[in-house]
Amino acid sequence: xxxxxxxxxxxxxxxxxxxxxxxxxxxxxxxxxxxxxxxxxxxxxxxxxxxxxxxxxxxxxxxxxxxxxxxxxxxxxxxxxxxxxxxxxxxxxxxxxxxxxxxxxxxxxxxxxxxxxxxxxxxxxxxxxxxxxxxxxxxxxxxxxxxxxxxxxxxxxxxxxxxxxxxxxxxxxxxxxxxxxxxxxxxxxxxxxxxxxxxxxxxxxxxxxxxxxxxxxxxxxxxxxxxxxxxxxxxxxxxxxxx
Amino acid sequence: xxxxxxxxxxxxxxxxxxxxxxxxxxxxxxxxxxxxxxxxxxxxxxxxxxxxxxxxxxxxxxxxxxxxxxxxxxxxxxxxxxxxxxxxxxxxxxxxxxxxxxxxxxxxxxxxxxxxxxxxxxxxxxxxxxxxxxxxxxxxxxxxxxxxxxxxxxxxxxxxxxxxxxxxxxxxxxxxxxxxxxxxxxxxxxxxxxxxxxxxxxxxxxxxxxxxxxxxxxxxxxxxxxxxxxxxxxxxxxxxxxx
Numbered sequence: 001x002x003x004x005x006x007x008x009x010x011x012x013x014x015x016x017x018x019x020x021x022x023x024x025x026x027x028x029x030x031x032x033x034x035x036x037x038x039x040x041x042x043x044x045x046x047x048x049x050x051x052x053x054x055x056x057x058x059x060x061x062x063x064x065x066x067x068x069x070x071x072x073x074x075x076x077x078x079x080x081x082x083x084x085x086x087x088x089x090x091x092x093x094x095x096x097x098x099x100x101x102x103x104x105x106x107x108x109x110x111x112x113x114x115x116x117x118x119x120x121x122x123x124x125x126x127x128x129x130x131x132x133x134x135x136x137x138x139x140x141x142x143x144x145x146x147x148x149x150x151x152x153x154x155x156x157x158x159x160x161x162x163x164x165x166x167x168x169x170x171x172x173x174x175x176x177x178x179x180x181x182x183x184x185x186x187x188x189x190x191x192x193x194x195x196x197x198x199x200x201x202x203x204x205x206x207x208x209x210x211x212x213x214x215x216x217x218x219x220x221x222x223x224x225x226x227x228x229x230x231x232x233x234x235x236x237x238x239x240x241x242x243x
Numbered sequence: 244x245x246x247x248x249x250x251x252x253x254x255x256x257x258x259x260x261x262x263x264x265x266x267x268x269x270x271x272x273x274x275x276x277x278x279x280x281x282x283x284x285x286x287x288x289x290x291x292x293x294x295x296x297x298x299x300x301x302x303x304x305x306x307x308x309x310x311x312x313x314x315x316x317x318x319x320x321x322x323x324x325x326x327x328x329x330x331x332x333x334x335x336x337x338x339x340x341x342x343x344x345x346x347x348x349x350x351x352x353x354x355x356x357x358x359x360x361x362x363x364x365x366x367x368x369x370x371x372x373x374x375x376x377x378x379x380x381x382x383x384x385x386x387x388x389x390x391x392x393x394x395x396x397x398x399x400x401x402x403x404x405x406x407x408x409x410x411x412x413x414x415x416x417x418x419x420x421x422x423x424x425x426x427x428x429x430x431x432x433x434x435x436x437x438x439x440x441x442x443x444x445x446x447x448x449x450x451x452x453x454x455x456x457x458x459x460x461x462x463x464x465x466x467x468x469x470x471x472x473x474x475x476x477x478x479x480x481x482x483x484x485x486x
Contacts, residue, residue: 154397158426162471163478171483178484183401199486209486219484226481228405234473235406238466240414241421243442243452 001190002033002151004048005180006117007173008129008141009166013119013200014173015046018151018181020192021053034196035060037067037077038207043122045077045086046198046207050151051114051134052105058097059114063090083128084140087118091136098134115150119200127202155187156180170199170209175223178213182224195220244433245276245394247291248423249360250416251372251384252409256362256443257416260291261394261424263435277439278303280310280320281450286365288320288329289441289450293394294357294377295348301340302357306333326371327383330361334379341377358393362443370445398430399423413442413452418466421456425467438463 004017017033031053037045047063049056063077066089070076080086098112105112114134121127129141131148141148146166149157160180168176174197184191194217199209213220247260260276276299278290290306292299306320309332313319323329341355348355357377364370372384374391384391389409392400402423411419417440427434437460442452456463 154430155401157430158398158401159474159478161430162474169483171485174484174486175481176478179478179481187397187400187404197486211486219482223481227477230477230480231402231405231474234470234477235402235419235422237473238418238422238469239462240412241417241462242414243417243440243454 002050003184003191004150006119006129007147012202015119016177016197017048018191036207041205044207045120048117055114059093062093087130087138095136156184245293246427246434247393249362249372250390255445258289258362259420259440261434279450284448287450288363291360298357302336305336330373330381338379399427
């Protein structure tokens with residue numbers, strides 16, 4: 001499995017993905033599932049992926065090739081004018097990969113299941129965040145639902161449900177995302193460190209706030225320890241149930 | 244869906260189940276999924292159920308009939324000498340229901356999927372806790388893993404993972420279980436109040452600590468509010484992520 005989160009806030013986007021992939025518990029590896037395309041002063045796009053790794057990598061490669069070698073007139077993530085058009089390109093790339101590999105996967109009883117989160121900003125629009133399905137169709141995050149999750153999302157959802165606030169600073173939101181990852185990592189083996197993260201400030205059109213949080217990262221270790229202590233304290237401060 | 248938890252602690256057992264059942268989102272109802280059999284000074288058994296309601300009710304009815312009208316020599320939950328034997332009786336009842344209804348369900352493309360938690364104590368043994376599968380086989384909770392969950396278990400697992408301690412008092416453990424329910428209720432519509440709960444004290448052979456926590460229960464409302472506040476405070480006290 002995988003765990004990826006995207007938050008769309010007033011001040012920008014926070015996008016994060018773990019890096020564990022596994023084909024059975026005895027075949028575990030680390031792959032980057034956060035992909036960034038940047039065109040300085042014009043756009044930043046960030047794609048997070050969950051599902052069949054061969055399929056998600058093919059989608060990312062196809063999108064990359066179309067940027068690099070696109071014929072003039074053929075739209076690519078570097079040329080489309082809105083995030084909606086960008087999400088449609090990702091959806092089309094999924095459909096293209098299915099046309100190439102879908103039958104062979106089906107014959108092998110393998111799943112074509114993939115999901116993507118696409119967040120970013122193209123000059124002329126506010127930042128937007130989409131969740132794109134295996135069929136290539138998609139939904140968009142709104143003010144009512146400022147975060148989207150894909151992969152192993154349940155363990156880390158309660159804390160996001162309770163605390164997310166679209167007026168948060170990005171550093172606050174990144175902390176919250178890491179707490180959500182912390183709960184997921186603790187309860188589920190199929191999600192693993194390191195965590196790749198992008199903090200994108202609205203109207204910066206720059207992806208410089210990008211980092212990889214390693215297993216031994218001191219901030220993450222402190223966050224993890226403090227969170228355990230504070231949760232235990234919080235539980236202790238609530239009166240016991242009496243019957 | 245459903246959410247049920249069983250904790251096996253040094254001082255006894257805490258068993259809890261929600262009461263929501265649904266056949267699609269447009270057909271929601273309340274059913275008791277916590278069943279207690281008590282034989283004063285000899286045994287207390289508590290069965291929590293998740294899955295196809297017709298199947299789980301049939302299993303519970305079959306077990307009840309065998310207690311009420313068992314032929315002499317035929318074992319029932321009131322006569323077996325160990326909790327292991329009791330778990331086998333539950334497993335057998337599942338297989339019996341499958342023999343009766345399985346083919347008809349399959350023809351209707353309906354699932355026979357059920358899971359049970361069986362906790363209790365029979366004089367001569369310590370309290371024990373089992374998880375029984377659709378196939379009628381089962382696992383037992385150990386000191387390493389003092390809690391078992393069935394149904395929609397992921398949202399409420401992180402808090403149990405972090406705080407459960409087998410030396411807890413039952414009132415503390417019940418509070419923790421209600422926090423776990425609180426997270427689940429908030430994040431998932433298919434789990435609903437009221438919550439049925441049994442606190443069983445080791446060697447009491449009495450099920451008198453049994454209650455139903457209703458939607459408007461003042462303790463649960465306070466717990467819910469305090470927990471939200473404390474979580475927000477805990478998040479705020481951790482330094483923001485800097486990059």
